[in-house]
Amino acid sequence: MPVPSSRGVRKRSLLRDDVYASLRDAIVDGTLAPGERLRDAELGAWLGVSRTPVREALLRLERAGLVVARPGRSTTVAEFDxxxxxxxxxxxxxxxxxxxxxxxxxxxxxxxxxxxxxxxxxxxxxxxxxxxxxxxxxxxxxxxxxxxxxxxxxxxxxxxxxxxxxxxxxxxxxxxxxxxxxxxxxxxxxxxxxxxxxxxxxxxxxxxxxxxxxxxxx
Incomplete structure (x- = not known):
């Protein structure tokens, strides 16, 4: 297959980073409160993006300790620990x-x-x-x-x-x-x-x- 253009890759990377930064900042400033349930569709609609970058951002936030994911149940904002x-x-x-x-x-x-x-x-x-x-x-x-x-x-x-x-x-x-x-x-x-x-x-x-x-x- 043809090699994708670097321009397109940069756009996708920036989108992921922007979604991550927006959700991280919303958690830090209290817009998304501790214990609040996070739904992919709602967050995607709020940020104007598809579910994919939202899910990727939530995985990064889970690794960073700002989100708690319970597979098959819910994803919530982590309480301060x-x-x-x-x-x-x-x-x-x-x-x-x-x-x-x-x-x-x-x-x-x-x-x-x-x-x-x-x-x-x-x-x-x-x-x-x-x-x-x-x-x-x-x-x-x-x-x-x-x-x-x-x-x-x-x-x-x-x-x-x-x-x-x-x-x-x-x-x-x-x-x-x-x-x-x-x-x-x-x-x-x-x-x-x-x-x-x-x-x-x-x-x-x-x-x-x-x-x-x-x-x-x-």
């Missing part, structure tokens, strides 16, 4: 620590500037209470290390562990506790500018593990 959230946090912290350790020796000045710019946007979003912008800026900050680390498996693992942490991040970034992350980011940037890979890695790890206190409500 402190134990699984802590497990995801520990793995995420380890992956981001590794990314920083690998990336710092090879970071160009433009990447260091990108870290500072992301933290400025993060601080500005917190100042006005824009949780969505704060989460996006925080993602951009940590993505600098992930993109530069040279280990593609880091991003693959984070795709599995990060979604379940979104609920905790949303709560943290809506509170005054998030202001501490701005200072943590500044310390990370200073260490990276000094090319202190070990110090940067440990500071990144500390930043991610600080989410635990928000999860515990302390």
């Amino acid at each position: 402190p134990a699984s959230t802590l497990s995801a946090q520990q793995v995420s912290a380890a992956m981001h620590e590794l990314a920083a350790r690998l990336a710092v020796p090879r970071l160009p000045d433009t990447a260091l500037d990108a870290l500072a710019d992301a933290n400025r946007r993060f601080a500005a979003a917190l100042e006005v209470g824009d949780v969505e912008a704060a989460m996006a800026a925080d993602d951009g900050f940590h993505a600098v290390f992930v993109a530069a680390c040279g280990n593609s498996m880091v991003a693959e693992v984070l795709e599995q562990t990060t979604p379940v942490l979104r609920r905790v991040e949303r709560l943290r970034f809506a509170s005054l506790q998030a202001r501490g992350s701005v200072a943590q980011h500044e310390r990370i940037i200073a260490l990276a500018r000094r090319r202190d890979a070990e110090g940067t890695a440990l500071a990144v790890r500390e930043n991610w593990l600080s989410l635990r206190f928000a999860a515990a409500g302390t």
Whole structure:
């Protein structure tokens, strides 16, 4: 058979990713509440897509711990589970620590500037209470290390562990506790500018593990 055009493949990939992101965000922001039953047809009608990308997205969300599937019975939004959230946090912290350790020796000045710019946007979003912008800026900050680390498996693992942490991040970034992350980011940037890979890695790890206190409500 003829080889399909790459253009068509990209469109299909983007569709799957968009459906996944839309459902993930709806779970994180509470549009789809914990315990709510998820039906393929209803979700497809809501998003304007067929059932296939919805089913694929639900499988990814199940692996990420945001959805509970009971074969032959129902699929529901997962309840918040402190134990699984802590497990995801520990793995995420380890992956981001590794990314920083690998990336710092090879970071160009433009990447260091990108870290500072992301933290400025993060601080500005917190100042006005824009949780969505704060989460996006925080993602951009940590993505600098992930993109530069040279280990593609880091991003693959984070795709599995990060979604379940979104609920905790949303709560943290809506509170005054998030202001501490701005200072943590500044310390990370200073260490990276000094090319202190070990110090940067440990500071990144500390930043991610600080989410635990928000999860515990302390």
